[in-house]
Amino acid sequence: MDSINQQQPEENHQDLAGTEAGKKIKELVGKSNTCYFCTKITTGKPLTTRPMSVQKVDDAGNFWFLSADDSHKNAEIQVDQQVQLLFQGSDYSDFLSIYGVATISKDKQLIKELWGSLLKTWFTEGIDDPRITVIHVKTQEGYYWDNKHGNAVAFVKIAAGAILGKTLDDSIEGNLTV
Secondary structure, eight states, X not given: OOOTTTXXXXXXXXXXXXXXXXXXXXXXXXXXXXXXXXXXXXXXXXXEEEEEEOSEEOTTSOEEEEEETXXXXXXXXXXXXXXXXXXXXXXXXXXXXXXXXXXXEOXXXXXXXXXXXXXXXXXXXXXXXXXXXXXXXXXXXXXXXXXXXXHHHHHHHHHHHHHHTSOOOOEEEEEEEO
16 A cells, blocks of 8 residues: 555655755744643653743744753753653644754843843743843754745645545655754
């Protein structure tokens, strides 16, 4: 029996590397800057997952977050630096999975660069709150699933495929190597 991917009349797999991978990561994160930040990846125990807002992502696919030095997340990163970031930009597309290494710093200049007024909710003393840390995630590998022509075209193709009894999926997916 053929897989669903082999039944499609269009190419639906494209691995991206280097600059192209970094651009795809930045594009997908730009659609939803909130991810599920997963720790305890290599401990053999259940993952710990929490929502986190990305403060910055660069063209090379690196991420920066602000976190409290007394958080469970920071403690877990000190034991196991491997993390997984999971993004979903819309109901039907813009999925991104990032696997990387997290490091923690108290770089004051970087904290100032990443600071936003809403962060005072978590850091009540403001930008000078002594608990603020920067988590930097260096992407090691990733995987994306998106559509090629936008959600409207993707929906029309899926509907037409259902009527015709054919797989007419507008998706594109692949490995990301930065």
